[in-house]
Amino acid sequence: MDYRKGSIGRVFSVRIDHGEDVLEGLSVLAIMEDIKSAFFIMLGAMGSADLVTGPKDKVVPPDIVWSKFDDVREIIGAGNIFWENGAPKIHLHGAAGSSKGITMGCIRKAAQAFMVVEIFIVEMDIAAKRVYDEKIGFSPMTFE
Amino acid sequence: MDYRKGSIGRVFSVRIDHGEDVLEGLSVLAIMEDIKSAFFIMLGAMGSADLVTGPKDKVVPPDIVWSKFDDVREIIGAGNIFWENGAPKIHLHGAAGSSKGITMGCIRKAAQAFMVVEIFIVEMDIAAKRVYDEKIGFSPMTFE
């Protein structure tokens, strides 16, 4: 375990409109507003997304399983914004369900807003970056 | 995409007790405390809820699907509070599961607390209202 404590900075209310890419929207916002350290919650609907639904087996580094949906799903999400190699990296976990079923995982690509997605970002003054760790095959939040 | 930035105001810890209506409780609180712009997280259990589990087809405005449960479900939720036509509007997405199954969607009616529901509301100084948009058939958070 590692942690840092700090204070809350700015807060952002964000509306991603129908057909827009949710992850791209968050990345653009992070650059425009220079958001370097933040967490967020998300609710809305998505018309598609590519997500990682865990590893094939219980080993690290994992051989990850990709999943996707392109029907419409209601979404609840939690995520954070830190930077890796000079660019914002959006880490977003979400559950995505409809009357046809439910899936959840790490939403990484092609996350298209359906109707609307509403996001609330809380900025922190805690310096951290994403730094690749080859042992776990992922870039965890790493404090400076 | 549209967004506004601001600061955090008051925070509320709320306990909804067994048998009480969760959405009505939040609406009453929003009126009593004049909460005009806020997001929240929720955890607890519900004995019933009516929820929207996506559209029938991938078109806007959507023909929405209503679902319900009246057995008991564990809940995780994320939501927000803005006003529409002079009254608070609670937008709540949640996943609701038990040993019998799991559903998720936009919880809109008849959300009755079972044992207890705990809610943490973060108020923002970001002026926004819900304004109906007939193209998407919904009232998204709209900034002033």
Added chain:
Amino acid sequence: MDYRKGSIGRVFSVRIDHGEDVLEGLSVLAIMEDIKSAFFIMLGAMGSADLVTGPKDKVVPPDIVWSKFDDVREIIGAGNIFWENGAPKIHLHGAAGSSKGITMGCIRKAAQAFMVVEIFIVEMDIAAKRVYDEKIGFSPMTFE
């Protein structure tokens, strides 16, 4: 319904590393940093967890159903930290899914981080404790 209003205090970014116990990590942190009143969001993966997936029947106090997983699951969680009988009590609800399925509930034991779990804790100046209520068979957040 009961509630209190207040202000936000410190914020904590926490990384629980591969193989560590998530609930124990949060309890240790609450003691070290004297966190008495807080809520949090969580994302990451877990290699195992014991969770309560609702009551057997719709009665209070409930006869609860225990469930568990020990394959790896992607996690989204929301929780809070209050104290009960002089020790921190972590109340955590989460959805846990992979390509093999999805479950959700109140994560109470044996929650082992897989790769990494990232947590964002928001402290409040709202005095509350967990006090056992035999009518509902649970210790809800109770204001002082």
